[in-house]
Amino acid sequence: MSPTVRPVLFSGAIAVVCAVAVALAVVAANRPQLVVASPAALPQSTANFTAGVFASGDAKVSAKPDTAFFTVGVDSLKPTAAAAQGDLATKAARLIARAKILGIADKDISTSSYSVNPNYVGSNSTIDGYRASEQIQLKWHNVDTAGTAVDALVQSGGATNVYVGFGLANPKVAQAQARALAIADAKTKAQAMADAAGVRLGPVMRVSDVSSYGNTPMYGAAYDARAGALSAPTQLPVGELDVQVTVEVDFAII
Numbered sequence: 001m002s003p004t005v006r007p008v009l010f011s012g013a014i015a016v017v018c019a020v021a022v023a024l025a026v027v028a029a030n031r032p033q034l035v036v037a038s039p040a041a042l043p044q045s046t047a048n049f050t051a052g053v054f055a056s057g058d059a060k061v062s063a064k065p066d067t068a069f070f071t072v073g074v075d076s077l078k079p080t081a082a083a084a085q086g087d088l089a090t091k092a093a094r095l096i097a098r099a100k101i102l103g104i105a106d107k108d109i110s111t112s113s114y115s116v117n118p119n120y121v122g123s124n125s126t127i128d129g130y131r132a133s134e135q136i137q138l139k140w141h142n143v144d145t146a147g148t149a150v151d152a153l154v155q156s157g158g159a160t161n162v163y164v165g166f167g168l169a170n171p172k173v174a175q176a177q178a179r180a181l182a183i184a185d186a187k188t189k190a191q192a193m194a195d196a197a198g199v200r201l202g203p204v205m206r207v208s209d210v211s212s213y214g215n216t217p218m219y220g221a222a223y224d225a226r227a228g229a230l231s232a233p234t235q236l237p238v239g240e241l242d243v244q245v246t247v248e249v250d251f252a253i254i
Helices: 005-030 081-101 143-155 172-197
Strands: 052-063 067-078 109-121 126-140 161-167 201-209 222-224 241-253
Touching: 052 172, 052 201, 067 081, 067 143, 081 109, 081 126, 081 143, 126 143, 143 161, 172 201, 172 241
Parallel strands: none
Antiparallel strands: 052 241, 067 126, 067 161, 109 126, 161 222, 201 241
C-alpha cells in the first residue's frame, strides 16, 4: 500500500470510531435509567420499648345497700285528653303528698316520665279515650322499712304501679376497696409470671382502671298494685350488692 493511502485509511478508521461512540452516547442518553439505591434503614420497633410484665386484676366487694329507689306511678283513662290530664294531676298530687308525709324530702322526689296519649282498642285501632300517666322517682334512705313505705304509697297514696330497687348512695367507697384488691390481684399474677420467666419484678410503671361503671347498682321487680289493700305487709329483702373492679398494671423488669 502506498504511503499516500495509509493516512487516508487511518483517518477514516478514526472517523468511524468517533461516529460509533457518538451513536452509543445518544442511545444511552435516551434509554430509561435504572437507579440502584441502598435500602432505607428499617424502623427500630424496639427502640422505645421498655421490657415489663403486664397483668390484669379483678376484685369484687359486697356491700349492703343503703338506699331504696322507688318508681311509683299513677294513670288515668278519660274520654278527652283534658279530662285525663286533670284527673292525673289530682292523683299525682295525692301520691306526692303521701310521699312527703312519709318523710321523703323534696330533693328526693322527681318525675321520671309523663305522657298523655290516645288509647286505642280493637283491630281497627279505634280510640276509646285518652290515657295520661306519670312516673315519679323517690329515694328512701331506710332500706329496712322499704316494704312499709311501699304499702303506704299504694294504699294511701294511690300508686297503681311500683318498681323497687336497692343501691348505694355513694358507690365510690366500695369501688375504692375493690380497686385496691384488684391491684393486689394483678401484682400476684405478675409475680407468678416473672418467676416463671426467671426475671425480677420491678416497680409499677402504669395502672389503668378498665372497669365499666354504670348507674348505681339496683335490682328489684315491678308489680301491679291495682288490687287494693294488701292482706300482709310487703316483704322486700335487701341482700347485698356486688361492686366489681378490673385494673391493668404494668410492672418493670429489673
